[in-house]
Amino acid sequence: MDISGIAAAASNLAQYKTASDVQLAVFKKAVDISAQNSLQLIQAATQSLPNNPPNLGNTIDVFA
Known part of the structure; x- marks a missing residue:
């Protein structure tokens, strides 16, 4: 093998x-962004x- 071939191989x-x-x-940056998005979704x-008022759902109007 000549010198120019070795140099070309090294360059390649x-x-x-x-x-x-x-x-x-x-790829690592994409994985980091995906992990951040997943964490935000889990947190959300x-x-x-908010809880419903305590009286909501206690009675049913069956005479309507």
Whole structure:
């Protein structure tokens, strides 16, 4: 193998590693955003709604 072939292979390998590193960083950021959104949904779902008045639902009008 000649020197130019080795240099080209090294250059291609470096470009592949850089592209791989960028893809991994984007994936990690997407996972972080998804985790934040999930946490916000869980927090919103667990917030209690205002309670109904205590007299609501105690009687049924059966003569209507």
